[in-house]
Amino acid sequence: xxxxxxxxxxxxxxxxxxxxxxxxxxxxxxxxxxxxxxxxxxxxxxxxxxxxxxxxxxxxxxxxxxxxxxxxxxxxxxxxxxxxxxxxxxxxxxxxxxxxxxxxxxxxxxxxxxxxxxxxxxxxxxxxxxxxxxxxxxxxxxxxxxxxxxxxxxxxxxxxxxxxxxxxxxxxxxxxxxxxxxxxxxxxxxxxxxxxxxxxxxxxxxxxxxxxxxxxxxxxxxxxxxxxxxxxxxxxxxxxxxxxxxxxxxxxxxxxxxxxxxxxxxxxxxxxxxxxxxxxxxxxxxxxxxxxxxxxxxxxxxxxxxxxxxxxxxxxxxxxxxxxxxxxxxxxxxxxxxxxxx
Amino acid sequence: xxxxxxxxxxxxxxxxxxxxxxxxxxxxxxxxxxxxxxxxxxxxxxxxxxxxxxxxxxxxxxxxxxxxxxxxxxxxxxxxxxxxxxxxxxxxxxxxxxxxxxxxxxxxxxxxxxxxxxxxxxxxxxxxxxxxxxxxxxxxxxxxxxxxxxxxxxxxxxxxxxxxxxxxxxxxxxxxxxxxxxxxxxxxxxxxxxxxxxxxxxxxxxxxxxxxxxxxxxxxxxxxxxxxxxxxxxxxxxxxxxxxxxxxxxxxxxxxxxxxxxxxxxxxxxxxxxxxxxxxxxxxxxxxxxxxxxxxxxxxxxxxxxxxxxxxxxxxxxxxxxxxxxxxxxxxxxxxxxxxxxxxxxxxxxxxxxxxx
Numbered sequence: 001x002x003x004x005x006x007x008x009x010x011x012x013x014x015x016x017x018x019x020x021x022x023x024x025x026x027x028x029x030x031x032x033x034x035x036x037x038x039x040x041x042x043x044x045x046x047x048x049x050x051x052x053x054x055x056x057x058x059x060x061x062x063x064x065x066x067x068x069x070x071x072x073x074x075x076x077x078x079x080x081x082x083x084x085x086x087x088x089x090x091x092x093x094x095x096x097x098x099x100x101x102x103x104x105x106x107x108x109x110x111x112x113x114x115x116x117x118x119x120x121x122x123x124x125x126x127x128x129x130x131x132x133x134x135x136x137x138x139x140x141x142x143x144x145x146x147x148x149x150x151x152x153x154x155x156x157x158x159x160x161x162x163x164x165x166x167x168x169x170x171x172x173x174x175x176x177x178x179x180x181x182x183x184x185x186x187x188x189x190x191x192x193x194x195x196x197x198x199x200x201x202x203x204x205x206x207x208x209x210x211x212x213x214x215x216x217x218x219x220x221x222x223x224x225x226x227x228x229x230x231x232x233x234x235x236x237x238x239x240x241x242x243x244x245x246x247x248x249x250x251x252x253x254x255x256x257x258x259x260x261x262x263x264x265x266x267x268x269x270x271x272x273x274x275x276x277x278x279x280x281x282x283x284x285x286x287x288x289x290x291x292x293x294x295x296x297x298x299x300x301x302x303x304x305x306x307x308x309x310x311x312x313x314x315x316x317x318x319x320x321x322x323x324x325x326x327x328x329x330x331x332x333x334x335x336x337x338x339x340x341x342x
Numbered sequence: 343x344x345x346x347x348x349x350x351x352x353x354x355x356x357x358x359x360x361x362x363x364x365x366x367x368x369x370x371x372x373x374x375x376x377x378x379x380x381x382x383x384x385x386x387x388x389x390x391x392x393x394x395x396x397x398x399x400x401x402x403x404x405x406x407x408x409x410x411x412x413x414x415x416x417x418x419x420x421x422x423x424x425x426x427x428x429x430x431x432x433x434x435x436x437x438x439x440x441x442x443x444x445x446x447x448x449x450x451x452x453x454x455x456x457x458x459x460x461x462x463x464x465x466x467x468x469x470x471x472x473x474x475x476x477x478x479x480x481x482x483x484x485x486x487x488x489x490x491x492x493x494x495x496x497x498x499x500x501x502x503x504x505x506x507x508x509x510x511x512x513x514x515x516x517x518x519x520x521x522x523x524x525x526x527x528x529x530x531x532x533x534x535x536x537x538x539x540x541x542x543x544x545x546x547x548x549x550x551x552x553x554x555x556x557x558x559x560x561x562x563x564x565x566x567x568x569x570x571x572x573x574x575x576x577x578x579x580x581x582x583x584x585x586x587x588x589x590x591x592x593x594x595x596x597x598x599x600x601x602x603x604x605x606x607x608x609x610x611x612x613x614x615x616x617x618x619x620x621x622x623x624x625x626x627x628x629x630x631x632x633x634x635x636x637x638x639x640x641x642x643x644x645x646x647x648x649x650x651x652x653x654x655x656x657x658x659x660x661x662x663x664x665x666x667x668x669x670x671x672x673x674x675x676x677x678x679x680x681x682x683x684x685x686x687x688x689x690x691x692x693x694x695x696x697x698x699x
Contacts, residue, residue, distance in 0.1 A: 002449040221450045225439040227426070280454035281439035283429075
């Protein structure tokens with residue numbers, strides 16, 4: 001059975017990538033990151049300028065995973081009830097009035113929260129419970145959301161007028177923040193060629209919700225060596241300026257470090273990445289690669305970093321360099337570092 | 343297969359590396375002890391002759407013990423260390439995970455082990471390169487040089503190749519064998535001058551070139567003030583600067599020749615027919631130079647010997663003979679110079695006499 005699951009996992013991964021590739025050209029890291037997060041059960045925040053394919057990617061994933069898909073266009077006048085749903089008065093067969101819950105668009109498996117930072121904090125916070133507990137409470141009644149449940153949100157980094165930056169609590173509920181870059185020249189040519197033929201999305205279902213949950217379960221079994229686990233946790237701890245593991249870069253540029261959720265996200269995602277790469281254990285390279293999408297939105301930069309225009313990614317790279325397993329192609333150096341630490 | 347057995351092919355290489363590291367640490371500790379011991383025992387050489395051997399022995403012994411201890415404490419590769427090392431060379435933590443899951447019989451653990459074994463079977467042991475910390479090598483070299491140097495110094499002292507510490511303090515600011523400046527001067531520029539090099543820089547124990555004090559007209563050379571030497575021509579051998587000021591000065595002293603014409607006849611070596619009493623009104627019979635026991639004061643009348651033979655003729659005879667011998671090469675250059683200088687002294691007196699004539 002387990003053998004079959006593993007076999008199925010790799011086949012489905014292959015199919016998922018193949019199908020997504022039919023709709024989305026380029027953006028390999030974003031596609032991989034989003035699929036990893038979805039298999040690991042995390043929410044994803046996609047940040048990029050308009051027109052780089054954020055919404056298309058999410059829609060395409062909805063179809064590939066063959067899951068109900070809701071799109072919520074966040075605007076300043078959007079109310080929490082517009083997201084969660086509300087009780088409305090209806091008449092029953094006997095003509096009596098009664099409240100009946102009308103589910104909002106959040107009652108779906110994949111939620112595309114488009115331009116999430118345009119909504120007011122009150123509306124944004126309507127997603128908090130759904131993102132973490134996968135449930136919605138309206139008028140004192142909690143309702144479970146159907147599994148698997150994901151929020152894939154997009155935001156534009158350029159436009160700041162009329163936007164409300166996401167609060168830390170909400171940011172922390174996103175497993176990954178993925179930066180969607182501008183396509184390269186070759187990719188741009190391919191995109192234009194493809195859309196000249198048809199704008200329609202052609203990706204087909206590669207798996208369903210049950211398959212996705214099974215893939216998550218399979219990936220969860222991947223073992224993590226104690227040293228790798230300690231390294232991942234040390235990395236999260238090193239983002240705190242007051243921590244004993246804080247590096248020079250942390251103390252210089254970071255005001256607030258990551259929460260324990262970052263550690264959970266890092267390990268869950270690393271397990272999926274390892275299995276996707278045909279490995280049955282988590283490696284330092286998994287942790288190092290995933291450190292950027294997991295940590296970049298969870299650390300708050302201080303004034304010095306903003307003044308020197310040091311990005312979160314640069315600080316993460318500095319921390320990884322200091323911890324000694326980053327880009328480790330020379331085992332010898334690593335060994336010395338290990339001995340030094342010991 | 344057992345995890346340890348799987349890693350066996352890499353173990354020997356890492357054992358060798360561990361031994362090399364331990365050896366370096368042993369060298370550092372050993373030579374440090376050797377240096378300290380040799381430094382301390384350098385003060386007790388009078389009690390025992392072979393301190394250098396003891397220091398070397400103690401250093402080697404300590405280094406050996408330290409190396410062995412360090413190897414077992416720090417550098418001996420255990421299974422986890424080997425796994426960690428190979429993982430870093432591209433196996434992506436497969437082996438370290440495998441060692442941890444050694445006793446896990448779950449399906450995923452078994453799959454992980456199979457995966458790790460498969461990768462390990464393709465692993466080239468030669469890709470494990472020896473890694474020795476540069477700081478360790480540098481430290482070993484520095485401490486080694488110090489230790490060996492101190493031991494060598496002790497050994498050289500014992501075999502008297504070099505003096506014992508403290509007996510020969512070398513002061514680079516005041517070198518013992520600095521050259522000495524020899525100056526030849528005159529007391530009065532109008533009375534005479536020096537012919538030859540008046541300033542000569544001579545090594546300690548060396549010699550100067552010959553200089554001659556030449557009297558101006560109306561003056562005669564008397565002597566060199568420093569040593570009362572009456573020879574006009576001189577040179578110095580075995581130069582030693584007694585007062586250690588680096589300079590030795592020789593000053594030629596001249597005196598004006600008294601004007602005899604004002605008093606009467608010029609002095610002559612030839613005997614006078616005129617009795618002494620008549621020659622000088624102030625003749626004092628008690629001071630008669632012809633009288634026995636007199637004659638130490640220059641006068642033309644006492645420039646004869648045995649009452650009839652003039653000194654000049656005897657001088658000329660010996661002088662010519664000496665010159666002939668010199669020309670024939672019977673004397674060395676130094677002896678010839680001394681002989682010439684001697685005759686010059688005599689010539690001074692005789693010359694004055696002749697000038698008087």
